[in-house]
Every structure is written in structure tokens, then in C-alpha cells.
Amino acid sequence: MRLFGLTSCVFYDLFWFLCLALCAGCTTELTECGGPALEVNRLLEMRKNFFAFNPGPKASLVYPDPIKATGFNLVSATGPQLSQAVQPFRLGDLLKPESLESDIFHFVKIRTSGIDAVGSATPNGKGEYDYQISDSRYGEVMQYYVVAGLLDRYVPALGFSIDRSRPLYVLVSVPDNGKPANAFYEHNTFTGLPYRLMKFVGTGEFRPSADAKIGLHEASHNVIESASRGRRIDGAGELGAPATEAAFIHEGVADTLADSITDDPGIGRWLARNFAQISPGQPLRSAVDRQSDVLQYRKVMENDGTGAKPERYEVATWISRALWDIRSSFVGEDDRTGAIFFERLMLSGLGFLSENTSIRQFRGALLTADKDLHCGLHQRSIQKAFDSRGYRADPALLDQPLLLQAQPVGLNLSDNKYQVVALGPGVEGGFKVTITNPNSEVAEDVRLILESSDPNLHITLPLQGLGHLSGGKTVTIGTGMSFDFSVAFSIDRNAPVGRPLKYTLTLTVGNGPKTSLPGAIAL
Amino acid sequence: MKRFVFIFGFAIAALLIFTVFQELFNVEPPIRPTAIAPRFEERKPVTYAIPQPRDNEPWAYQSKTDPAQTSPAQNPGGTALEIARSYLKSHREDLKIQPYHDLRPVEFKTPLGTTVIFTVFQDNLPLLNIEMSVQVTKELTIADVRGNYRPVKRANVNTPRMSPQEVLERIAYRYDPEPSSVAGATSVIYVHPESDKPELAYVLAVKDRGRKSNSVVQAIIRATDGQLLGRSVARE
Numbered sequence: 073m074r075l076f077g078l079t080s081c082v083f084y085d086l087f088w089f090l091c092l093a094l095c096a097g098c099t100t101e102l103t104e105c106g107g108p109a110l111e112v113n114r115l116l117e118m119r120k121n122f123f124a125f126n127p128g129p130k131a132s133l134v135y136p137d138p139i140k141a142t143g144f145n146l147v148s149a150t151g152p153q154l155s156q157a158v159q160p161f162r163l164g165d166l167l168k169p170e171s172l173e174s175d176i177f178h179f180v181k182i183r184t185s186g187i188d189a190v191g192s193a194t195p196n197g198k199g200e201y202d203y204q205i206s207d208s209r210y211g212e213v214m215q216y217y218v219v220a221g222l223l224d225r226y227v228p229a230l231g232f233s234i235d236r237s238r239p240l241y242v243l244v245s246v247p248d249n250g251k252p253a254n255a256f257y258e259h260n261t262f263t264g265l266p267y268r269l270m271k272f273v274g275t276g277e278f279r280p281s282a283d284a285k286i287g288l289h290e291a292s293h294n295v296i297e298s299a300s301r302g303r304r305i306d307g308a309g310e311l312g313a314p315a316t317e318a319a320f321i322h323e324g325v326a327d328t329l330a331d332s333i334t335d336d337p338g339i340g341r342w343l344a345r346n347f348a349q350i351s352p353g354q355p356l357r358s359a360v361d362r363q364s365d366v367l368q369y370r371k372v373m374e375n376d377g378t379g380a381k382p383e384r385y386e387v388a389t390w391i392s393r394a395l396w397d398i399r400s401s402f403v404g405e406d407d408r409t410g411a412i413f414f415e416r417l418m419l420s421g422l423g424f425l426s427e428n429t430s431i432r433q434f435r436g437a438l439l440t441a442d443k444d445l446h447c448g449l450h451q452r453s454i455q456k457a458f459d460s461r462g463y464r465a466d467p468a469l470l471d472q473p474l475l476l477q478a479q480p481v482g483l484n485l486s487d488n489k490y491q492v493v494a495l496g497p498g499v500e501g502g503f504k505v506t507i508t509n510p511n512s513e514v515a516e517d518v519r520l521i522l523e524s525s526d527p528n529l530h531i532t533l534p535l536q537g538l539g540h541l542s543g544g545k546t547v548t549i550g551t552g553m554s555f556d557f558s559v560a561f562s563i564d565r566n567a568p569v570g571r572p573l574k575y576t577l578t579l580t581v582g583n584g585p586k587t588s589l590p591g592a593i594a595l
Numbered sequence: 596m597k598r599f600v601f602i603f604g605f606a607i608a609a610l611l612i613f614t615v616f617q618e619l620f621n622v623e624p625p626i627r628p629t630a631i632a633p634r635f636e637e638r639k640p641v642t643y644a645i646p647q648p649r650d651n652e653p654w655a656y657q658s659k660t661d662p663a664q665t666s667p668a669q670n671p672g673g674t675a676l677e678i679a680r681s682y683l684k685s686h687r688e689d690l691k692i693q694p695y696h697d698l699r700p701v702e703f704k705t706p707l708g709t710t711v712i713f714t715v716f717q718d719n720l721p722l723l724n725i726e727m728s729v730q731v732t733k734e735l736t737i738a739d740v741r742g743n744y745r746p747v748k749r750a751n752v753n754t755p756r757m758s759p760q761e762v763l764e765r766i767a768y769r770y771d772p773e774p775s776s777v778a779g780a781t782s783v784i785y786v787h788p789e790s791d792k793p794e795l796a797y798v799l800a801v802k803d804r805g806r807k808s809n810s811v812v813q814a815i816i817r818a819t820d821g822q823l824l825g826r827s828v829a830r831e
Binding site: 564 | 699720804805
């Protein structure tokens with residue numbers, strides 16, 4: 073009886089011990105899994121005003137854009153609703169109070185339409201930058217605030233340095249010459265040019281320079297270059313390839329960072345007013361699914377044989393929606409600081425990517441970053457964000473390599489259309505290509521790569537991304553798809569006639585064996 | 596005995612319920628920031644790690660870079676930039692870095708480590724297609740060294756060359772000049788990946804009639820004869 077009593081007491085104690093242990097697991101504060109220290113309160117203030125801790129002249133801005141700020145989809149650049157939506161911001165780090173150029177490393181420089189065209193925005197008698205949205209100088213002020221604020225203050229506070237080896241000129245009023253309003257970021261990574269450029273093209277009523285999120289998006293490309301440690305994660309895209317997976321990642325992350333900082337999953341509402349096919353108030357792209365617009369991975373990645381798909385911004389939207397899901401899980405844990413920790417995770421993931429990266433590698437990089445920063449606490453959220461949108465972590469492996477036929481051709485331009493010409497010294501060229509997937513399964517991340525060890529063959533575009541190729545499908549470049557999707561070369565003027573220029577074309581696939589096709593260009 | 600079975604069974608049931616609860620509701624413990632103020636990182640003695648092999652994804656396009664061979668060495672502490680510079684200095688002979696080449700660092704810091712990329716200059720002109728990078732962990736050890744630096748010959752920067760206007764005429768078969776093309780022409784030294792003879796080149800902003808986009812293309816053109824060597828395009 074005593075033995076029984078003792079035994080039951082032991083197990084009784086064990087039972088309570090188990091209960092306590094289980095309950096303790098529910099409420100443990102995992103402070104050791106918060107990653108390197110972040111100045112969270114500082115970042116929270118910066119999200120309201122980038123220069124909260126570096127006060128300068130006051131600027132009156134309708135932030136982030138007139139539509140979002142007023143809640144009125146049809147607001148114009150001179151609408152009466154704007155007066156209620158103007159908020160005061162500070163412009164910090166100015167080299168001189170009267171010019172929009174940053175003091176920090178002399179990095180961000182606002183211009184109008186050219187590097188030498190100094191901006192004309194100046195403070196008024198009260199020392200404040202106060203312009204109407206319809207005035208082009210308003211765009212100068214807005215873009216100084218967002219670009220310098222993001223690159224000189226906010227992103228460094230997240231723990232990332234910005235590559236300031238070359239100054240960034242922000243041209244806010246570039247004429248559109250009849251083309252649609254747009255914005256561009258010129259990295260000049262491969263050219264050795266001593267500057268970077270950001271261009272806002274369009275000077276009409278709905279000019280892109282008045283839209284803060286367009287500036288945040290373009291500046292985010294610089295952030296991505298920096299956070300990915302200068303590894304040229306989209307080297308091929310920077311040489312002209314239109315549909316690389318890395319380009320999709322660049323655009324998706326740029327959208328997401330702009331959306332996350334402004335707590336608004338829609339970008340380009342103001343710029344979108346330039347496009348009749350978009351209803352007023354709707355963004356160019358949204359990071360949340362709409363009922364009629366649920367994007368699935370396979371659908372957006374499938375090569376349709378015409379070059380229309382995969383389309384860069386459609387896949388980028390898919391990526392931004394997956395990232396927004398991950399953000400939502402962080403915010404769900406802590407609605408005050410979750411967005412900040414998410415932004416750091418996303419940018420940290422970029423640091424693991426290699427040159428000409430892939431979506432698969434990006435997903436893996438986010439998982440790795442989560443392990444390094446947060447003990448892997450968000451593995452399921454990250455996997456679910458991708459998998460629930462049709463991404464396959466373990467795609468079926470292909471039995472057979474893809475079939476590749478290719479013929480080098482000289483390419484000239486007539487009436488802005490490609491013309492096939494004879495190959496010879498001094499001629500630019502590409503390849504007529506036919507690719508067939510003989511398998512029943514989808515070939516993922518199909519890439520065409522050109523390599524050569526001949527110094528007389530200058531490879532101007534070494535890699536093309538072609539998306540996914542369905543089982544049994546054939547695509548052709550040069551007929552179905554334009555030569556824009558071909559790898560490209562330039563034959564040296566001094567190349568000796570009679571000596572063939574050897575090359576190798578390689579077709580790589582994410583879930584299968586590669587195909588190599590050696591060849592030679594006869595001169 | 597019955598009491599023991601009851602207690603033990605209750606404990607097991609509680610464990611099962613907790614596990615199911617966690618799975619069903621995808622409970623992830625909340626994150627708390629560790630501190631408000633940044634920590635001061637003490638400088639520690641550094642050992643150079645032997646570089647790890649490159650990532651080996653079969654589908655990832657890899658440029659032709661070979662990690663430099665290193666051996667473990669001691670270094671009396673420093674920032675990531677100082678460590679990277681010190682590495683290059685101490686391996687200058689191994690890497691055959693030429694006295695006429697100036698390797699200029701650009702630092703990329705992240706919360707998980709720093710990469711320093713060295714771009715190569717000669718006579719203040721950048722050499723294209725040649726660089727070195729040193730990856731330093733947050734513990735200040737070298738994780739990786741890679742690059743394609745090779746001791747190419749010294750480029751003759753005084754070689755007779757065409758003017759920017761003349762080279763623009765050579766590429767007029769496809770490229771239209773921009774207003775800033777001539778005034779903004781920049782000189783660089785181009786190194787073909789398969790050659791050890793660098794060449795003087797211009798970088799010119801032009802419009803490519805083959806591209807539908809409104810963006811400008813930066814064309815790299817050999818200065819002696821107007822040969823197109825490369826192009827770079829903007830992001831939208």
C-alpha cells in the first residue's frame with residue numbers, strides 16, 4: 073500500500089510537471105529568436121516620417137498619392153479634396169536647405185530631365201517646400217522625401233548598407249515623347265558609368281513623380297541590389313532578357329517593400345490614371361487576391377509560345393502576393409512590429425541569392441533567412457505562402473531532356489522590325505530556336521544559355537528565361553516568339569573570314585537534365 | 596494501479612491535445628525584439644576559413660568564376676572591410692594583382708554578414724568584366740572568396756580612337772542617339788572574358804530600335820572601330 077502510495081505520488085507529480093511544461097511552451101517569449109537587435113521604436117517613427125530624427129525644412133505632401141490620401145478615386149491634381157489631405161513632412165539630410173540633394177554621401181540628387189538639369193524646387197519665404205500637385209516641382213519634393221528617406225535612413229536602420237559607390241540622380245520630369253507614362257531605374261552595373269539614374273517619364277496631370285509608391289518601388293531596386301550583395305541576381309535581365317525569374321523577383325520584392333512600408337497592398341493608383349483600361353482608384357498591381365483575380369503559379373509561369381507569357385509584372389504580382397501572405401503572418405503575431413521584422417527577413421533572404429537566381433532559390437533563401445534570424449519559426453508560413461498559390465516544392469522530375477534545335481542568324485532592323493541577314497564580321501545576331509518538351513510533365517524554369525570562348529564573338533545577351541514549358545509543347549523563337557527572347561551576340565569586325573566561331577547553346581531546366589548543342593558560326 | 600493508469604493516460608491525452616491544437620491553429624510563438632539599442636560588437640581575432648564550394652544548383656546559370664585558393668591565416672581583428680582589404684593585400688602575389696590595377700572596394704552589409712566587392716580600375720578607368728568579392732560572416736570570418744581577376748595586360752588609354760559621334764554613326768544600323776549620347780559618353784576599359792588584352796571603349800546612351808520599351812540602352816562600343824561589345828538596359 074505504501075509502495076502504491078509512493079508510486080501514485082510520483083506519477084501525480086509527473087503529471088503536473090508535464091502540464092506545466094506544456095503550458096510553459098505556449099507562453100515562452102523567444103527573445104533569442106528575434107535576430108540581431110533592431111531599433112524598433114525608431115523604425116516605427118520613420119515609417120510615419122523618414123526624417124523623424126533628422127529634421128529639416130518642412131514639406132507639404134499628399135502622401136502616398138492623392139487617391140489614397142483623399143479616398144476619392146476621381147480626385148484630380150487640382151481637386152478641392154486635396155487641401156484636406158496635405159500633411160507636413162520633414163526633408164532631412166539636405167546638403168543645403170535650398171536644394172534637394174542629400175548630404176549623406178552626396179548620394180541622392182534630384183534633377184528635372186537630365187543629370188545637369190538641376191531641380192528648381194526651392195523653399196518659400198517660410199523656408200518650407202510647398203507646391204501644388206499640378207506643379208512639377210511638387211514631384212521633386214515628393215521624390216526627394218521617399219528616395220532619400222528610404223535609402224539614407226529607413227533601410228540602413230533595418231541593418232542593410234546601401235551601395236553608394238555611384239550617386240543616384242532622380243530625374244522627375246522626363247518628357248514621354250508620346251509613350252505611356254512610366255518610371256525606370258538604370259543601374260549601370262555592367263557599364264562602369266559613374267552614376268545610377270531613376271527616371272519618371274511623363275509630365276501630364278497624373279505624373280508618376282507625384283506618386284510616392286512609384287518612387288519607393290524604383291528606389292527598392294537599388295535596395296535589392298544592395299541587399300543581394302551586388303551579386304547581380306538578375307544579370308541577364310540587366311542585359312536585356314525580358315522574362316527571367318530573377319526579374320520577376322526584382323519587381324515583386326520592389327512592389328512588396330513599397331507596399332509594406334506604406335501598409336497598403338496596392339501600387340501605382342495615381343500613375344494608373346494614365347491608363348484608360350484601369351478603373352480610377354484601382355492600383356496598377358495589388359498584393360492581395362481579388363475574387364476574379366486569383367493567380368496560380370503554373371498559370372502565370374507557363375510559356376504561351378507568343379512571348380506574352382510569362383509576363384514580368386504578372387509573375388511579380390504573384391510573388392508579391394506570396395510575400396504579402398508571409399507579411400500577414402508576421403503582422404498577425406505582432407501588429408506593431410511584425411511588418412518591420414518581415415521587411416528585414418525579405419531583404420535578408422536576398423543576401424543568399426546567386427547570380428541569375430530563380431524563384432525556387434528565392435523561396436529557399438527566405439526559409440534560410442528565417443532560420444538564421446528567427447530560429448525557423450516561420451517555416452510553415454513561408455512554405456504555405458508559396459504552396460497555397462500553386463508552387464510545387466517537389467515537382468516531378470523529367471525523364472528526358474528537352475529537344476533543342478537552333479540556327480544562328482544575323483539580325484538587322486528595318487522599320488523597327490527584325491530582319492534576318494547574313495552573318496559576317498560586324499553583324500549582330502541571335503538564334504532561331506525550336507524547343508520541345510517531349511515529356512508529359514511540365515519543364516520548369518527553362519533557360520537558354522549561350523557560351524563561347526572565342527574572343528571574336530561578343531556575347532551581348534548570354535541567358536534567356538523562358539518560364540515553364542508544358543508537356544508536349546513546342547515553342548519557337550524567331551517565329552512564334554520574337555528575337556527579343558533569343559540569346560544575342562555581336563561578331564567582331566576584325567573576325568577573320570573562313571574561321572568559324574565556336575559556341576555552345578545549353579538548355580537548362582529546373583526539374584530535369586540539360587541539353588547542350590555545340591555549334592559554330594561560319595563567316 | 597487504476598489511479599496510476601488514469602493519471603498517466605490523462606497526461607498523454609493532454610500532450611496529444613496540445614500537439615493537435617498547435618497543428619490546427621498553426622501557432623507560432625510571438626517574436627519579441629531582443630533590444631532597442633544596437634549591440635556593440637567587439638573586435639575579435641579573425642581566422643580565415645577555407646572557402647566553401649559554390650552553390651551547385653544544376654539549373655542555375657553560373658558565370659565563370661573560380662574561388663581563389665586560400666589557406667587559413669590569422670588576422671588581428673578588424674571590420675569586414677578591413678578584413679577583406681587585408682586578405683587581398685596578403686594574397687596579392689597569389690592572385691597576381693598587377694601594380695597598374697587599383698582594386699576599389701564596395702561594401703554590402705546585411706544583418707547576416709557583409710560582402711566586399713572589389714572593382715578594378717586602371718588609370719582611373721573602370722575595367723569591365725573583372726572583379727573580386729570577399730564574403731565575411733557576422734562573426735568576422737571569411738566565408739568565401741571568389742572572382743575572375745586575372746593579370747590582363749595594361750590597356751593603352753592613349754590609343755588613337757574614334758570620337759563618340761563617329762562611333763554613333765557606326766552603330767546607326769540599330770541604335771539612335773539620345774540627346775545626351777555625345778556629351779555623356781564615358782570611357783571605360785573592356786575586357787573580353789576570353790582575352791587578356793583589354794580595350795578602350797565608350798559607354799553611350801542610345802535608343803535601341805529593336806526594343807518596344809521606351810527605355811534607353813547603354814551601349815558599350817570599342818573606341819577604336821565602333822564595334823558593339825555589350826549593352827545594358829534599365830528596369831521599369
